[in-house]
Amino acid sequence: MTLLLRGGRLVDPQSGRDGIADLLVKDARIAAVGESAAADAPKNATVIDCTGMIVLPGLVDVHTHLREPGREDEETVASGTRAAAHGGFTAVCAMPNTLPVCDTGSHVRFLVERAEEQGVVRVYPVGALTARSKGEAIAEIGDMVAEGAVAFSDDGSDIADSGMMRRVMDYARGFGTTVIAHCEDAALVGKGVANEGVVSTRMGLPGWPAAAEEVMVARNIRLAELTGCRLHLAHISTAGSVALVRDSKARGIGVTAEVTPHHLFLTEDALETYDTNRKMNPPLRTAEDAAALLDGLLDGTIDCIATDHAPHAAHEKELEFEVAPFGTTGLETALPLVTTHLVHAGKFDWAGVARVLSIAPRAALGLPAVALEAGNIADITVLDPDASISVTREFFESRSRNSAFLGNELKGAAREVVVDGKLVLRDGTVGA
Ligand SMILES: [Zn+2]
Ligand SMILES: [Zn+2]
Structure with missing residues (x-):
């Protein structure tokens, strides 16, 4: 053509x-x-x-849940990549927490082949760091790299055992690949479903403290420094996390970070109606956190915007707040939200949009660059x-x-x- x-x-x-x-x-x-x-x-x-x-150079979402295999009732490679195209994306990175978890070369190959057959946009597979993302044994990272995995993550949870996190980072570094960390201390979160503070108390919802993210951001950065592994922080949500990333970049550590549109443009106040579509992992935070995230995005501390597109079946989201699953879809609203709240609001120019939705996310994961040049x-x-x-x-x-x-x-x-x-x-x- x-x-x-x-x-x-x-x-x-x-x-x-x-x-x-x-x-x-x-x-x-x-x-x-x-x-x-x-x-x-x-x-x-x-x-x-x-x-x-x-x-613009084609946009990429480095954090998408396509749900295939296992939950084709929620999303498939076909429907998820249609959503991506509708939202303006030319490529997505597919997170590995499917059923089964994408933790072997053959699982990666399945996704690559499915994307070739049915994908509307490019699909870059992200493999699991540990077998079944259980945090107990290192996954077959070499095999997955050979089949086309571009990065590795146990997204959905963090690796609780710091010794194991160190070993997987050492191992990943050997393959020159990036570890994407979902920073969450499960013991500190407990049964938390909403940001711990005034709003969670008033609403009677178990709290999820900012510290549960920040202690793991600090740990994961420190382990990246120790191992020399390239680290990308998924969906950071607190002012404290932004400060940790800013400090580590100033010290020259190879760390990048993403923020989601929902953490930028919504706060915990959006929970007032107990709308389960606003139940997130990590949770929506305070207005001060959202302001710090925007500052971080504007000054380059936060490299990119990623959607954490998390499709869920209606019957599951219709449960009461404490038991409904976490997450919102995001592929189709990210760009309209950015143009509305950042560009038209005068905070960002089009070059900024290209930077946070195309150039920087590709650089963070070492994906091939795309440019508007012959x-x-x-x-x-x-x-x-x-x-x-x-x-x-x-x-x-x-x-x-x-x-x-x-x-x-x-x-x-x-x-x-x-x-x-x-x-x-x-x-x-x-x-x-
Ligand atoms: Zn996550
Ligand atoms: Zn995710």
Whole structure:
């Protein structure tokens, strides 16, 4: 397919680019940018008018739960990657806590093959650090790297045994791969379901202290320093965690961090209605924490935004608050939330969006870079900054509807998504 994106504003800080230009895609690559693009386009090229649109290097979500295999009622590779394309992403990193856990080379191969057959966007597998993510024996990391795993994590929980965490980091470092840590001290969390503080007390919900995250952030950073392993911190949620990351970066330790849209744009006050779609792991925190997360994102302490897209079946989320599962879907609301609350609110420019949703997350996990330059792989996100988005149950491509943002009216969304030179989202519709 030959594709001419005409008249869009190309923003890519990797090359210092920010201006109106045409872009020609041919044979899965960017063939030309600028005046030569239209001149070189063959007559049969598909032409997309991008006037008024923002054209970014393809967005990536480094923290997605696709649920396949095991919970295909909640999400599949097919439905999850449709949701990703709808949300403007050209790639997702699939976390390993499926049923069974993705902890061997053959499990990784299954996901790679399923993604080749049914994936709408790229799927990068994340393998488990320990067998069945139980924290007891190191998983087959070498086999999984050979099959295409890009990073390793026991996401869903942390490795309680610090000696085991040290050994897996040592082992992962040998393969030059990244450990993604879900920082949670289970003993400190106990039965906690909401941020420990005034709100949890008033609502009668068991509290989950900030310290339960921060002690493990501190431990995991210290072990990364000891082993030299590259460490990426999943979904940090507290001001204390931001301070720990800031300090460790100042000391030159190889650590990166992500924040989710729900921790940036919601606080514990959102629990007032006992809406289980807002029950998160880690929990929604205070307004002060959310402000510290935004500061961290603005000054580069926090590298990227990741969704922690966590689809759940309706009958499970409809349980009472204390027993309902944790998590919200996120792939389809992340970009509209960022454009609404960061760009239109004047806190962030488009180059900032490219940085936190495309460039920095790729760098954090060592994924291939994508850039809006001739010769590069054509993974591209075209977004309409003024699109009106109503987050209703009908809005979603995801098989699940458990969004913490249902009812929101947002401004800005992906209009076209190009993956490997192919249009997978056109005029806001997947697979058109
Ligand atoms: Zn997690
Ligand atoms: Zn997760």
